[in-house]
Amino acid sequence: xxxxxxxxxxxxxxxxxxxxxxxxxxxxxxxxxxxxxxxxxxxxxxxxxxxxxxxxxxxxxxxxxxxxxxxxxxxxxxxxxxxxxxxxxxxxxxxxxxxxxxxxxxxxxxxxxxxxxxxxxxxxxxxxxxxxxxxxxxxxxxxxxxxxxxxxxxxxxxxxxxxxxxxxxxxxxxxxxxxxxxxxxxxxxx
Numbered sequence: 001x002x003x004x005x006x007x008x009x010x011x012x013x014x015x016x017x018x019x020x021x022x023x024x025x026x027x028x029x030x031x032x033x034x035x036x037x038x039x040x041x042x043x044x045x046x047x048x049x050x051x052x053x054x055x056x057x058x059x060x061x062x063x064x065x066x067x068x069x070x071x072x073x074x075x076x077x078x079x080x081x082x083x084x085x086x087x088x089x090x091x092x093x094x095x096x097x098x099x100x101x102x103x104x105x106x107x108x109x110x111x112x113x114x115x116x117x118x119x120x121x122x123x124x125x126x127x128x129x130x131x132x133x134x135x136x137x138x139x140x141x142x143x144x145x146x147x148x149x150x151x152x153x154x155x156x157x158x159x160x161x162x163x164x165x166x167x168x169x170x171x172x173x174x175x176x177x178x179x180x181x182x183x184x185x186x187x188x189x190x
Contacts, residue, residue, distance in 0.1 A: 017082065018074060018078070018082050020090075020094065020097060021097065022074075023097075024097035024100075024101055025072070026068060026069065026074060027094065027098050028098050028102060029068045029071070029072070030065055031098070033064035033067065033068050034061055036064070037057065037060045037061050037064050038057075040060070
């Protein structure tokens with residue numbers, strides 16, 4: 001009697017459809033397992049592997065899929081039936097759920113890495129002293145000194161004068177040269 005009861009329970013469980021969330025979790029776990037097997041074989045294309053390696057890789061992929069299904073308590077035949085019953089909308093929904101799971105895992109991994117490294121301290125220098133000198137990024141001259149300019153460069157000074165309303169009549173020769181060098185319409189020789 002107990003054997004028939006167990007058989008009846010298994011038949012009822014096998015007929016129940018797999019929940020979409022569970023199916024997405026299983027598929028994501030299968031993707032991870034397949035990636036591990038692929039990494040084991042150097043992430044090579046099947047055409048780059050020998051016949052024996054391809055055969056062994058196929059066996060390893062099948063074993064990884066079976067292990068994932070067994071871990072989640074799903075019969076491989078039931079999984080195959082569920083996969084065949086899905087329509088396009090079901091496939092699209094499952095694909096979106098798998099992508100959401102992958103994004104969630106990646107975000108958790110990134111947060112874990114950020115927590116492990118901690119915030120980076122930024123040193124703020126306040127004032128100049130012998131203990132805290134200013135360092136320059138410029139290369140020193142031949143005599144070992146670094147040239148330090150005071151004030152603004154000439155171009156910036158002219159822009160600032162124009163912005164403040166003062167007219168700077170001293171144009172540099174570099175600005176006048178392009179104006180004089182512009183050729184007219186008929187200046188080309190034919």
